Amino acid sequence: MSKSKTVLLAISLLTALAATTSLNAVAQSSEIVIDSQVEWIEDRSLERDLRIVSGGDLTLRDLTLNIHDGVNIYVESGGTLNVHNSEIKDLNPPTGLAGYGYWDETNRSAVLIPGSDYDGGFEATFYSGETSTFYGGQAIIEGQDLIDLNGSEFTLSFDENTEDVWVGLVGYGHQSVHLTTVTLTPEVGSSITYDAIELEYRNMMALDQDGETCNLNIAGTADFDEASILGCMVVVDGIMTLHSTSIERTGPIISSTNADLIISGETTFSMSKDDHDVRAHANSRLHWGENVIGSGGLTDRWEKIIDSQEVHFDAAGVLFRILKFGQYEITSSTYFSDESGVGLIDSGDARTVEIGWADGSVWTESASIEILEYRTGWNMDESLDDYGGGIIPLTWDEVIMVDGKTPQIEFVSxxxxxxxxxxxxxxxxxxxxATIANRGTAPAIVYFTCDVSETGTAAQMTSYPGGLVEEGEEVTIQFSWMNSDVDNASLTCEILTPTQLVEEDAFGGGTASSDKITWIDPTDDEGGSIIPVLAAFVIATVAMGAFFFKMSKSSEEDEEELY
Structure with a gap:
């Protein structure tokens, strides 16, 4: 190899190595990836995302892991995180306070101002934070007039005789009042600013004013034993176990649809950021042990929430409502199914279906769907009941199929x-x-029409055939075929299905055909009988016209009743 080629090869190798090193550095700086069994035993600070992939197993033992805002810990499906006797800390945990929105003396929010720390008079300045306001709220001090508030801060003056004093805080229109800091300024001496959470308080939750936090996303398995979590948001899509673990300013822990959240041992919650410690999907699996202690007070242990629920019918225009609906077990307003047969419960909004109260009791929704009107062309007669079954349980399924107490018609022969x-x-x-069977669970009044199979033209019949078919029965309906222009012909008959149905065959129906029969011209002896035949045809025509007129009037009256 020539010297010039050697130099070129060396340059190429160095360039490739530099590019590879650069790419690896970028990849390494974006996140830490655990793909095997790893154990950490020394304190550390996490400034970039940590991802435990399938097959990865990370154990934190006897350490403190400080996590910066915006940093995520991902435990992917198939990955495992074990935290033993260790602390996971948000370096910027919530330091503010938020009220529950109550105005009554027992439940309204308040903070204790340490007046006993001062020998002389002082002022206390309350700040709501940059994204909140005290507008329309009030400050309440026992024995004094109510103090109307406005803006993002207000100041109260106290004299030298002031002991420790509770200052009640209420927001406008029962909104949650926010408090981030309180600055105490004495007549003599320097001011002291307290984060609101440093003061003694009652009936208040933790407030993360800037909304920035770290995140634990558990899609695999996470096992916390005698550990603690301060701050951060925790979302569980896989399996998470908290045993004798302290959870502070973290809640609510979010437990998604298919998640398992097991809380056991001496686990404690404190200062949730909402009025419940756990927010679980209605269909997730939650275990709350007997010795687990929640934040208490006005903060529930858990709430189970279901997303938008749909009720599916086979027909449009079905009217229904919900009985014993929601926490206050009310009767809902009336809902209806649209042209696709879909009815939304509570306009499709999410709702709470179970609450684990702070006092240890549990409320669980036990609601029912009441069918108010479920009519189609097959059960318009007032003697027949509405389809659907009257009252049926409202389950926690996202889609509820209402297919009970409906007919299923089969044209047999x-x-x-x-x-x-x-x-x-x-x-x-x-x-x-015509033999027609009803394989369903509700009666139907059905009619059918017939065509000449060979031409597709309407058959000449002496009546408009049909009748009542009870559930589980098979009936025979007699009718006459008067004439055919085709010498060798058969009939094909089809059941008329209700126009209200979303799918034409939702309640069955179908067709059936006769065998062929040969039509022959009349003999001379039969020639004198043409007048009776014509008379019969005229009578049949008049009868069918009267029947259709009656059906039309009935349909118009039914429509007027519907609207």
Whole structure:
């Protein structure tokens, strides 16, 4: 190899190595990846994301892990995080306070101002923070007039005789009042500013004023034993176990649809950032041990919440409501199914279906769907009940199918009353029998129409055939076929399905065909009988016209009732 080629090869290798090193550095600086069994035993600060992938197993033992705002710990499906006798700390945990929105003396929020620390008079300045305001609220000191508030701060003056004093705080219209800091300024001496959470307080939650925090996302498995978590947001999509672990200013822990959250031992919660320590999806699995202690006071142990719920019907225009609905077990307003047969419960909003109260009791929703009106063309008669089943349980499924107490019609067969190979056009027609079965759980009044199979034209019949078919029954309906222009012909009959149905065959239906029969011209002896045949045809035509007029009037009256 020539010297020039050697130099070029060396330069190429160095360039490739530099590029690879640069790419690795970028990858390493973006996040820490655990893909095998690893144990950390020394304190450390986490400034970039930590990802435990499938097959990875990270154990934190006897250490403190300080996490910067915006940093995430991801435990992917198949990954494992073990935390033993260790502390996970948000370097910027919530330091503010938020009220619950109550105005009554027992439940309203308050902070204790340490007046006994001062020999002389002093002022206390309360700050709501940059994103909040005291507008429309009030400060309440026992024995004094109510103090109307405005803006993001207010100041109260106290004389030298002031002992420790509770200052009640209420927000506008029962909104949560926010307090981030209190500055105490004595007549003599320097001011002291306290984070609100450093003061003694009652009926208040933790407030993360800047909204910045660290995040634990558990899609795999996480096991905390005699550990602690300060701050951070915890979202569980996999399996998380908290045993004898301290949870402070962290809640609510979010437990998603298919998650398992096991809380056991002497685990304690304190200062949740909402009015419950755990927010679980209704269909997640939550275990709260007997010795677990929640934040208490006005903070519930858990709430189970279900997302948008849909009730699916086979028809449009079904009216229904919910009985014993929600926490106060009310009767809801009336809902209806749209053209797709879908009805939204509570306009599709999420709602709470279970509460583990702070006092140890549990409320669980036990609601029902009441069908108010479920009518189609098959059960318009007032003697028949609404379809759907009346009252049915409201489950926690996201989609609830209402398919009980509905018919399921099957067109079994079309047969001749008196089997024959031919019929004279002058004879007045041939009698047939339609066999129709109802395999469903509700009756239906069904009708059918017939065409000549060979031409597709409407068959000449002496009546508009149909009738009541009870659930579980099979009935035979007799009718006549008067004439056919085709010599060798058969009938194909089809059940008329209700127009209210989303899918035409939702309640069954179908077609059936007869055997072919030969129509022959009348003989000379039958020639004198043409007048009776015409008379019969005229009578049949008048009868069918009267029937359709009656059906039309009935349909119009039904529509007026519906609207």
């Amino acid at each position: 079309i047969d001749y009353q008196n089997p024959t190979d031919s019929v004279s056009r002058g004879s007045g027609g041939v009698g047939l029998m």
